[in-house]
Amino acid sequence: MTDRLSSSVRDVLRQELAGTLRGHEPPLEVAGSRLDLTIAPDSGAELATTLAVLTRESVPVLVRGGGNRLALGNPCRGAQVLLCCRGLVGVDELDAADGVMHAAAGTPLGELSRQARHAGWELPLDPPGENATLGGALATAIGGPRRLGFGPTRDCVLGLEVVLASGERTRCGGRVVKNVTGYDLAKLYVGSLGTLGVIEAAWLRLHPAPRLRLVRVAQFDAAERAFTLALEAARRPSASAVAVVSAGLAERAPELRELHCRPGSWMLVCEFAGDAAVCGADRDWLARAGGAQEAREESVTALRELQTDAAPGGLRARLHALPSSLEAIARHLRAAGAELLVYPIPGVVYASFAPREPAGRDHRAAWFDAALAALEEAKRFAAAEFVLEELPDSRRAECDVFGAAGGSLGLMRALKRRFDPQGLLNPGRFVGGV
Amino acid sequence: MSRGHAALIERLARVVGSSHCLSSPAELFAYECDALTLDAVRPVAVVLPEDAEQVSRLVGVCGELGHPFVPRGAGTGLSGGAHPVEGAVVIGCSRMRRILEVDAENRLAVVQPGVVNADLSAAVAHLGLCYAPDPSSQQACTIGGNIAENSGGPHTLKYGTTTNHVLGLELVLPDGERVRLGSKSGFAAGYDLVGAVVGSEGTLGIVTEATVRLVPLPEGVETLLAVFPDLQSACRLVGRVIGAGMIPASLEIIDQRTIAAVEASAYAAGLPLDAGAVLLIELDGAACGLADQVASIREFAASEGVRELRVARDEDERALFWRARKGSFGAMGRLAPDIYVHDAVVPRSKLPDVLERICQIADRYQLQLSNVFHAGDGNLHPIISFDRRSDEELGRVVAAGREILELCVAAGGVLTGEHGVGVEKRDYMGLIFSAADLAAMTHLRDAFNPTGICNPGKLLPVTRSCVESGSKARARVSPG
Ligand SMILES: Cc1cc2nc3c(=O)[nH]c(=O)nc-3n(C[C@H](O)[C@H](O)[C@H](O)COP(=O)(O)OP(=O)(O)OC[C@H]3O[C@@H](n4cnc5c(N)ncnc54)[C@H](O)[C@@H]3O)c2cc1C
Numbered sequence: 018m019t020d021r022l023s024s025s026v027r028d029v030l031r032q033e034l035a036g037t038l039r040g041h042e043p044p045l046e047v048a049g050s051r052l053d054l055t056i057a058p059d060s061g062a063e064l065a066t067t068l069a070v071l072t073r074e075s076v077p078v079l080v081r082g083g084g085n086r087l088a089l090g091n092p093c094r095g096a097q098v099l100l101c102c103r104g105l106v107g108v109d110e111l112d113a114a115d116g117v118m119h120a121a122a123g124t125p126l127g128e129l130s131r132q133a134r135h136a137g138w139e140l141p142l143d144p145p146g147e148n149a150t151l152g153g154a155l156a157t158a159i160g161g162p163r164r165l166g167f168g169p170t171r172d173c174v175l176g177l178e179v180v181l182a183s184g185e186r187t188r189c190g191g192r193v194v195k196n197v198t199g200y201d202l203a204k205l206y207v208g209s210l211g212t213l214g215v216i217e218a219a220w221l222r223l224h225p226a227p228r229l230r231l232v233r234v235a236q237f238d239a240a241e242r243a244f245t246l247a248l249e250a251a252r253r254p255s256a257s258a259v260a261v262v263s264a265g266l267a268e269r270a271p272e273l274r275e276l277h278c279r280p281g282s283w284m285l286v287c288e289f290a291g292d293a294a295v296c297g298a299d300r301d302w303l304a305r306a307g308g309a310q311e312a313r314e315e316s317v318t319a320l321r322e323l324q325t326d327a328a329p330g331g332l333r334a335r336l337h338a339l340p341s342s343l344e345a346i347a348r349h350l351r352a353a354g355a356e357l358l359v360y361p362i363p364g365v366v367y368a369s370f371a372p373r374e375p376a377g378r379d380h381r382a383a384w385f386d387a388a389l390a391a392l393e394e395a396k397r398f399a400a401a402e403f404v405l406e407e408l409p410d411s412r413r414a415e416c417d418v419f420g421a422a423g424g425s426l427g428l429m430r431a432l433k434r435r436f437d438p439q440g441l442l443n444p445g446r447f448v449g450g451v
Numbered sequence: 452m453s454r455g456h457a458a459l460i461e462r463l464a465r466v467v468g469s470s471h472c473l474s475s476p477a478e479l480f481a482y483e484c485d486a487l488t489l490d491a492v493r494p495v496a497v498v499l500p501e502d503a504e505q506v507s508r509l510v511g512v513c514g515e516l517g518h519p520f521v522p523r524g525a526g527t528g529l530s531g532g533a534h535p536v537e538g539a540v541v542i543g544c545s546r547m548r549r550i551l552e553v554d555a556e557n558r559l560a561v562v563q564p565g566v567v568n569a570d571l572s573a574a575v576a577h578l579g580l581c582y583a584p585d586p587s588s589q590q591a592c593t594i595g596g597n598i599a600e601n602s603g604g605p606h607t608l609k610y611g612t613t614t615n616h617v618l619g620l621e622l623v624l625p626d627g628e629r630v631r632l633g634s635k636s637g638f639a640a641g642y643d644l645v646g647a648v649v650g651s652e653g654t655l656g657i658v659t660e661a662t663v664r665l666v667p668l669p670e671g672v673e674t675l676l677a678v679f680p681d682l683q684s685a686c687r688l689v690g691r692v693i694g695a696g697m698i699p700a701s702l703e704i705i706d707q708r709t710i711a712a713v714e715a716s717a718y719a720a721g722l723p724l725d726a727g728a729v730l731l732i733e734l735d736g737a738a739c740g741l742a743d744q745v746a747s748i749r750e751f752a753a754s755e756g757v758r759e760l761r762v763a764r765d766e767d768e769r770a771l772f773w774r775a776r777k778g779s780f781g782a783m784g785r786l787a788p789d790i791y792v793h794d795a796v797v798p799r800s801k802l803p804d805v806l807e808r809i810c811q812i813a814d815r816y817q818l819q820l821s822n823v824f825h826a827g828d829g830n831l832h833p834i835i836s837f838d839r840r841s842d843e844e845l846g847r848v849v850a851a852g853r854e855i856l857e858l859c860v861a862a863g864g865v866l867t868g869e870h871g872v873g874v875e876k877r878d879y880m881g882l883i884f885s886a887a888d889l890a891a892m893t894h895l896r897d898a899f900n901p902t903g904i905c906n907p908g909k910l911l912p913v914t915r916s917c918v919e920s921g922s923k924a925r926a927r928v929s930p931g
Binding site: 112113114115137169171186187189196198199200201204205208209213214225226227228293294340341364401402419422426427435447448449451 | 554556557601603607611612614615624628629630631632634635636637638639640641642643644646647649650651667670690693694695696697698736737739740742743744796797798799800825828829830863864865866867869870871872876880883884885887888889890891894895896897898899901910911
């Protein structure tokens with residue numbers, strides 16, 4: 018499908034790059050590309066040299082953090098080298114007085130969380146993926162169940178060090194919690210799927226560690242009741258995570274299965290965190306309103322993995338919509354056969370469709386087209402936006418998983434052209450082929 | 452007026468009507484600068500469109516005739532963001548002040564850019580909601596200006612700055628095209644262009660509509676005033692409160708000189724004149740959680756040697772405490788012909804040390820300096836009182852200002868926390884950013900504004916050599 022790396026370029030890379038470099042024969046097939054080489058720099062300086070050489074030789078690269086979310090995005094077109102950032106590790110500053118931390122992009126989030134907790138703080142990031150790295154979490158900017166309390170990914174980023182395609186090492190933002198010095202480039206890099214530059218390190222703002230966490234679950238046969246209560250719960254002062262899960266999906270997580278979800282019902286999972294008096298008041302409110310039962314903290318972390326649940330060969334979409342339209346979307350998609358995980362705030366629905374019948378010779382399967390039609394319908398009646406996060410490989414080539422970018426695509430292409438003129442970083446993975 | 456200008460003015464007037472196209476010197480005078488009153492430049496014309504369509508056509512005319520344009524809100528900016536350049540047309544948003552939609556269920560509002568900040572909160576108060584960013588200038592400044600500056604306010608510590616409250620925008624690009632960025636849900640596929648436009652100081656286009664988040668009014672509020680013998684112990688209490696995991700809505704410090712000025716003014720709040728500093732603490736949220744926090748603060752304050760801790764008994768007393776804080780710029784402005792309000796940020800834990808050294812710098816330059824600041828964010832506002840009629844004194848003000856910024860940067864801080872770079876600090880950008888960092892910022896600007904026609908000369912150093920050469924003398928009169 019793509020050109021192989023020429024042997025002369027391969028030799029140049031071997032000679033010039035200090036980082037660990039490994040050849041693949043046959044090429045590694047990842048995210049739509051066939052990769053001849055993996056390069057794993059273990060310092061920012063090495064990362065910069067690597068990118069400078071790759072750009073000089075015009076070699077397209079696939080950038081990888083923990084490798085958890087490589088399925089996210091469109092296929093990477095024609096990358097020849099895998100740039101692995103896991104070697105950039107370490108927390109070189111954790112200011113316990115200010116609650117800020119500086120960490121290298123390849124550091125696993127688990128490690129960052131541990132260090133933050135040890136200093137009396139909490140890392141406000143909980144994306145799915147066991148071995149997610151900081152860089153991967155920032156590049157994908159996908160939150161987990163506690164996004165309600167944590168805020169969006171971008172909110173914890175105070176400053177970034179980013180290596181551009183040219184190999185130049187740049188900084189934006191800083192280490193302080195309030196800053197308008199120059200353009201807020203960190204907003205652009207966060208969520209850009211590695212298409213503008215490669216994140217080397219970040220200054221993060223930590224949250225105070227909550228003194229208490231209380232988890233409660235309730236079950237409802239009526240969607241209306243579940244969704245009304247979920248939104249109210251999410252607006253309680255101590256709510257840190259609130260989700261509604263369809264019974265079929267809840268069954269797939271052991272921590273939720275043990276709570277015996279009735280078939281066809283909706284499970285409401287609420288976590289209250291922070292000050293004891295406020296959590297207690299919110300717990301009592303929920304008991305009066307919904308008669309909830311006590312559950313373990315693992316019921317909340319289990320939601321994180323349900324976000325990435327997908328039947329093999331199935332379809333999973335992430336929809337974004339206003340809180341007031343979630344119930345209608347959920348009913349509609351449930352009727353179309355989807356299992357659902359819904360975060361009422363900020364209005365996110367994960368819908369997964371299992372394959373019903375095998376695809377025919379032409380790779381067409383009626384279930385897939387019906388599922389896509391149901392998503393399009395939700396988009397129309399609820400002004401929702403959706404991203405396809407998981408889909409059969411045979412379908413990847415024929416659709417943009419982000420949908421149409423609309424009027425701002427021109428600006429996005431202009432940005433891409435300026436930051437990465439040769440289009441070498443994760444080519445084609447983002448919106449509209451960016 | 453030159454012939455070229457006459458043609459331009461006629462074309463502009465055709466778009467907005469001649470009564471909304473100002474071009475006489477008397478009319479233009481008020482638009483020569485913002486609240487940074489030096490370096491004033493008279494624009495060629497000021498146009499006041501009423502909708503996005505007109506904005507787009509005006510921008511088209513400017514492009515066609517080769518005149519730069521400058522977006523403007525209420526002109527309360529403190530870094531010269533709305534300053535015209537030679538030959539510029541000012542596009543003022545003051546007539547675009549309609550609140551287009553309030554969606555209480557989803558807690559959002561859609562507004563035109565000229566809506567005054569305080570008017571939005573007032574319009575949704577009956578729904579139990581408010582617009583959280585609350586710059587001290589909120590009675591005058593506009594949502595468009597707030598978005599351009601990513602403005603903050605005394606409640607930023609808990610609620611965040613403007614960027615945390617903007618979901619979507621309509622922007623007229625420098626070539627006249629209208630684009631929608633973000634959405635009501637806050638999500639839009641692709642790069643976070645809303646995030647990039649907020650804080651871009653009017654250099655990427657003109658915001659013609661904004662979808663903003665509304666937040667519920669807090670159930671309970673406690674306002675405390677802690678009187679300390681010195682500034683250092685007030686700063687230490689701030690550290691204790693943050694370190695204990697509390698997130699007050701506000702943590703504001705007023706130093707001794709400011710107390711004296713406030714007490715001698717109409718904003719007098721009965722603060723003890725011999726106090727070294729007072730710390731204003733506001734806690735808000737669920738009513739049942741506040742008592743414990745007040746108790747902890749009492750305990751911390753006692754161990755830091757507080758002289759007196761007052762807790763506001765009612766709304767009147769709360770307003771009195773805030774009057775001292777909000778009136779402090781105004782009160783300082785009465786003490787000298789001019790004041791220069793700096794805006795820099797340092798890591799919170801460095802506050803005691805940095806403040807001490809800032810005072811030493813002022814002493815060395817024989818300048819009167821006072822401090823009123825957002826202590827919880829580490830956002831300093833050193834205020835220098837002076838008389839700009841003396842060139843020699845102005846020179847000292849500027850030199851001291853540069854040293855203060857250098858000190859803050861050396862402490863791990865930044866040049867501005869909320870007032871913006873504008874023209875005031877563009878030539879200081881080299882103090883914290885390398886040429887490569889600035890080039891990356893230029894990539895963003897050029898993607899939106901490739902010809903540079905939109906608000907030129909702001910935010911980025913004008914030429915490479917300026918990065919190193921520093922700034923020329925500038926100062927400002929009282930913003931209060
Ligand atoms: C007494 C006083 C107190 C202040 N207190 C605070 C404070 O507590 N916190 C704080 O953050 N700031 C404060 N400020 C600064 C100032 O009020 C803010 O920066 C404010 O957001 C400016 O709004 P404005 O409408 O006056 O904008 P202007 O001053 O008119 O413009 C500011 C910038 O916004 C751009 N702009 C305006 N409208 C648009 C638009 N529609 N589209 C694109 N760009 C646009 C302009 O080009 C300019 O670059 C204070 C100022 C004063 C005088």
